[in-house]
Amino acid sequence: MSSLTSSTFSTESPFSHKHHNTKHYLSKFRKIGSQSPPNLQIKLIEPILYFQGNPEESLGCFMRGELIMNLTKPTKIKRIEMNFFGRMKTYWPQCKIYYGSHTNRNELCEEREIIKHNWIFLSSPTASSSLHTSHSLNSPPEYHLLSAGVYTYPFELFLPGTLPETIQAQLGNVVYKLHATVIKPGFSTNLRTSQHVTIVRTLSEETNSQGIAISRDWLNLINYEITIPNKAYSIGDSIDIDLKTSPQVKRVRVLGLRIELNEQSIYRSRGQKNIESKILSTYRINELDSDGDNERDNDLILDDIFYHKNFIFPLPKCSNCVHISCKWPSITISHSLKFHINVKIPVNSKKTGNFINKFKKEVIEIDVPITLLSCSCVENLPQYDESWINLDQGYSRDLPPSYETSIADKRRTINLSNLNHFSESIVNTTINNNRRHTLH
Incomplete structure (x- = not known):
């Protein structure tokens, strides 16, 4: 039987926030629907994450996405953060129909946190100067003044294959969720949004x-x-x-x-x-x-x-x-x-x-x-025989490429290799960042 280990991570995002042209991004939002665009939303690159194999053999996967904040006017922001958590909950049959106190109801339910991670996309200006005990007239404000526009904050997190998949059963469930908050100073209303993350497990092909x-x-x-x-x-x-x-x-x-x-x-x-x-x-x-x-x-x-x-x-x-x-x-x-x-x-x-x-x-x-x-x-992958048939049908016996074509292909290959090296550096930076915060 597989065992569960609760893990907690907290990292400041290695990606700086990006401010894009307001008109360009607002036009994209208007294409989605006739209503005004949401002020804060989470967009996952992969809507469904897949674990291949049982917990002992699964390699896990990366969760990637963007937190998108749309400001229609200059806004004061103190802090932007996002939390990811996974919880497993089971309860006794009487728990669903129990109308007693909250304490007694908890005796019939059991909830366990199996993973937690925190991103800080924009920290408060006073956080860096918290060591100063005295406040002067020249002290920095307690907020950032962001101009109108669309801000994107990329994020990614490696999820180990030992995590349980998403489960929705009669008397138990496993739920994963992202929750983002934009904290404003004073009595201004904070921006909040959440997004469920679905993890699906499959058997290995072998x-x-x-x-x-x-x-x-x-x-x-x-x-x-x-x-x-x-x-x-x-x-x-x-x-x-x-x-x-x-x-x-x-x-x-x-x-x-x-x-x-x-x-x-x-x-x-x-x-x-x-x-x-x-x-x-x-x-x-x-x-x-x-x-x-x-x-x-x-x-x-x-x-x-x-x-x-x-x-x-x-x-x-x-x-x-x-x-x-x-x-x-x-x-x-x-x-x-x-x-x-x-x-x-x-x-x-x-x-x-x-x-x-x-x-x-x-x-x-x-x-x-x-x-x-x-x-x-549900997978509709072609069989190997079908793939080879298609390759054979598309096979061309043309003459070798010219010198100019070969040089162009070589340049294209070099650019692709640089792009792959850049992607690997981002992943390695994130993994090392996670390790550093886990050890502290």
Whole structure:
């Protein structure tokens, strides 16, 4: 089971604020809508952040974006800061309907901070001169006077892969949020804005491509094989299932098949544990009439023959009823496909030990664990074969480039290498800055 470590960072942003031409940026804001532009907003470069692999193998990712402040007139500003936090919360079922005091309600809930970071984009002028005890007439003002315009403050933060993904479950959740504040002097109203950050976890391609294969023999009467190409599927996707059955004795019949998608949720709050189980969806194939004697047109029925069928199991769409699979100390949600194979088998005589002309019905039950991912994980990447076909079709057998073209390409390559070096220097500066503030 993965363990959580709470981490707190506080850094002054290495990026100085940028003042752009007011008319140019206001025209951009007007294109967004007919209403006036917001005074303060957070824009993420990647709206959804992805962790690939389980917490032990995930490399994490960077969260990047900009804090944008729009001033329509000269404004006095004392401080501009932004906080990022992540919290995991679990609660007892009675907590949602409890109307007692706040103290008693907290006894039924547990909230834990798992990460926190602070950016200071613009500090108060008096912060640098706080060592001076005496105040003179020439002392600096307690605010910055910023002219009208649009100010952007870039930010970035590395998020380790050991963090839990965003979870919204019945009795627990994991939430990440950015909250920015522009503090004004005196009794002026401060500017505030917030932005939720969504973190989605996926399985590594190597792990997911291994698939699921089950082959068993049931009471020496029937051998069955179940094959599923992947271990994880996005909510709203469909599962391709391959089923094979072969009888080991004569007069064995498969009467029908039912598949259930089960979800089990385990919540832990203040030493207490609550377990909830439910069936999300059911899929049936070739059921019998209610009397059980007259059989329909049933291609699942076999009599001493090998049977093979491939079918699609549709998963529920994205909703509050189905949750992603996760495994954390406070919240654990698991899913499984439960196969119910209804069979009719001959009865074995107690005296002779041979099968007699009597039958009884039995149910073969198989649990197949699967992983449900966020519906944001739907990928439509081309296969390698398709990529090579496209490359082959676009292949050109032209003459080598001229000298002038080669020189131009070389210059372009040099510029790209300089750009990559510049990007790496920004990332390294930010990482070193985070380390320095963490050690203090």
